[in-house]
Structures are given as C-alpha cells and as structure tokens.
Amino acid sequence: MLVVGLTGGIASGKSTVSRLLSTKHKFPIVDADVIARDVVQPGTSAHKKIIKHFGEDVLLKDGSRELDRKKLGDVIFRDASKRKVLNGIVHPAVRWAMFTAVIKHWLSGESVCILDVPLLVEANLWKWVGWVVVIYCSREIQTKRLIDRDNITVSAAQDRLSSQMALTDKVGYADKVIDNSSGVIELERQVAELAASLRAKAGWSWRLAWLVPPAGVLLAIWSLASRALLRYIGNKRAARSRKARL
Ligand SMILES: CC(C)(COP(=O)(O)OP(=O)(O)OC[C@H]1O[C@@H](n2cnc3c(N)ncnc32)[C@H](O)[C@@H]1O)[C@@H](O)C(=O)NCCC(=O)NCCS
Numbered sequence: 001m002l003v004v005g006l007t008g009g010i011a012s013g014k015s016t017v018s019r020l021l022s023t024k025h026k027f028p029i030v031d032a033d034v035i036a037r038d039v040v041q042p043g044t045s046a047h048k049k050i051i052k053h054f055g056e057d058v059l060l061k062d063g064s065r066e067l068d069r070k071k072l073g074d075v076i077f078r079d080a081s082k083r084k085v086l087n088g089i090v091h092p093a094v095r096w097a098m099f100t101a102v103i104k105h106w107l108s109g110e111s112v113c114i115l116d117v118p119l120l121v122e123a124n125l126w127k128w129v130g131w132v133v134v135i136y137c138s139r140e141i142q143t144k145r146l147i148d149r150d151n152i153t154v155s156a157a158q159d160r161l162s163s164q165m166a167l168t169d170k171v172g173y174a175d176k177v178i179d180n181s182s183g184v185i186e187l188e189r190q191v192a193e194l195a196a197s198l199r200a201k202a203g204w205s206w207r208l209a210w211l212v213p214p215a216g217v218l219l220a221i222w223s224l225a226s227r228a229l230l231r232y233i234g235n236k237r238a239a240r241s242r243k244a245r246l
C-alpha cells in the first residue's frame with residue numbers, strides 16, 4: 001500500500017484537498033486533526049495531563065469538561081515552550097492512532113492511504129511515508145483564508161503561521177506540490193491529476209495484502225498442529241522405550 005503524507009500550512013487547503021480525494025476519488029483518509037481531537041476527550045490520559053499542566057482554566061465553562069480549544073490555542077500559539085508541552089502530550093497518542101488506522105486500511109486491501117498531517121515535516125513523520133504532497137499557497141493568501149475561516153485577528157493569525165515551518169521551506173520536502181493559490185476549479189483539476197498519479201504509483205503489489213490475514217491463520221494452525229504432532233511422537237517413543245525396559 002502506498003502511504004501518502006498530505007501536508008501544508010494552516011489554512012493552506014489540506015482539508016479541502018483531502019475531502020476531494022475522499023469524496024471524488026474514493027481514497028481513505030487518516031486525518032491527524034480529527035485524531036488529535038479524539039485523543040484529548042474527557043477521561044483520556046492526554047486530557048488529564050493537559051489539565052495538570054495548563055489548569056482547569058482551559059476547560060469549557062459548560063460543565064462538560066471538554067477542552068476550550070480556542071483558549072488553549074491562544075495560549076500555545078503565542079508561547080513556544082507551552083506548545084512544546086502540549087505537543088509532547090498529544091503527539092504520541094496521535095502517532096499511535098494513525099499507525100493503527102494505516103494498518104487497518106492495509107489489511108482491508110486499500111492500494112493507497114492518505115495521511116492528512118499538518119505537522120508532517122515539523123514532527124519528522126515525512127520520513128515514514130512513501131510520498132509527500134505539500135499543499136502550497138502564498139503567505140498572504142494563507143493569512144486571509146485563515147482570518148476569514150476562523151474569524152480571528154491578524155495578530156492571532158500571524159501567531160498561528162509563525163508556529164509552523166514556512167510553506168516556502170516545506171515545499172523542499174515534497175514529492176509533489178499542489179499550488180492552491182487560485183480557485184477551487186483549478187484545485188480540483190490538480191487533485192484529479194494527483195489521484196491518477198497515485199493510483200499509477202501504487203502499482204499492483206497492494207493486491208497481495210489480502211493474503212496477510214489468511215497467511216496468519218494458516219501459520220497459527222501450522223504452529224499448533226506441529227507442536228501437537230511433536231508431543232504425540234515424543235509420547236509414542238517414551239511408551240516404546242518403557243515397554244522395552246519391562
Ligand atoms: C491548539 C488546539 C487545541 C487548537 O484547536 P483548534 O480546534 O482551534 O484547531 P485544530 O486542532 O483544528 O488545528 C487547526 C490547525 O492548527 C495547526 N496546529 C494545530 N496544532 C498545532 C501545533 N501544535 N503547532 C503548530 N500548528 C498547529 C494545524 O495547521 C491544524 O491543522 C489543537 O490544535 C491542538 O490540540 N494542537 C496540538 C496537537 C497538534 O499538534 N495537532 C495538529 C495535528 S497532530
């Protein structure tokens with residue numbers, strides 16, 4: 001299976017591209033932002049650690065004990081040391097959940113799996129994927145789309161952008177760059193091209209993936225049967241030598 005790391009900067013268009021890859025081109029998507037939300041639900045160990053480090057102040061005031069993500073974002077995007085603490089709590093759980101999701105897709109015989117990971121390069125995960133796609137747009141467009149989408153101030157947008165590697169540097173890690181500086185129609189055209197090249201690149205070896213579960217079952221049966229057979233032969237020999245001694 002070809003594992004594709006889809007990355008970019010905040011509001012550069014990753015979710016828009018992965019939505020197109022999923023709905024129009026039927027690729028399975030593993031979305032790190034969605035997983036990062038799941039692993040900090042109340043009751044999880046990550047949630048407990050966040051409260052321990054950041055205090056009850058980062059909880060919503062409605063009694064649900066859910067994180068106030070806007071408040072936590074305002075704290076960590078302004079302060080690199082606090083961001084490092086949050087990343088240290090959340091990222092290991094995200095990595096593990098992404099790994100198990102990829103294995104599930106592999107076992108179900110998918111040819112390609114798309115990992116939508118905003119911090120693919122910053123967290124060094126780009127080394128673990130077969131193909132890196134960077135969604136690029138200029139910093140000006142990125143800032144404008146971020147402000148429009150999240151309804152935040154210019155200064156909050158600048159903090160968020162500065163917390164990530166510049167997109168001009170990220171493209172250096174790309175096997176393929178999608179330029180999302182113009183409209184959605186042009187983006188759709190580039191995504192269709194990308195989808196075709198991913199299918200071609202995935203080749204045919206993924207078709208063998210279905211062999212893994214039956215091979216595992218056969219191996220387990222073989223190991224149990226051979227152990228029983230050896231025990232049977234051993235017992236027979238012991239009985240024969242007992243008989244010979246009598
Ligand atoms: C700070 C939090 C609470 C803000 O939540 P919010 O719902 O407002 O934003 P959301 O999670 O949808 O993230 C939006 C975008 O912000 C950027 N971003 C998020 N976390 C980080 C980070 N630690 N460093 C740099 N950029 C980040 C990404 O581009 C992401 O796509 C949340 O982003 C978080 O828990 N971040 C730490 C975990 C993380 O690194 N997530 C990114 C994917 S692993």
Ligand SMILES: Nc1ncnc2c1ncn2[C@@H]1O[C@H](COP(=O)(O)OP(=O)(O)OP(=O)(O)O)[C@@H](O)[C@H]1O
Binds near residue numbers: 009012033
């Ligand atoms: N080509 C485009 N033309 C106009 N608007 C766009 C285009 N691509 C994306 N957008 C808009 O820009 C905003 C950011 O896009 P999107 O949410 O896909 O970015 P993202 O990289 O996933 O962001 P994040 O890192 O915060 O998850 C959205 O409001 C989206 O609708």
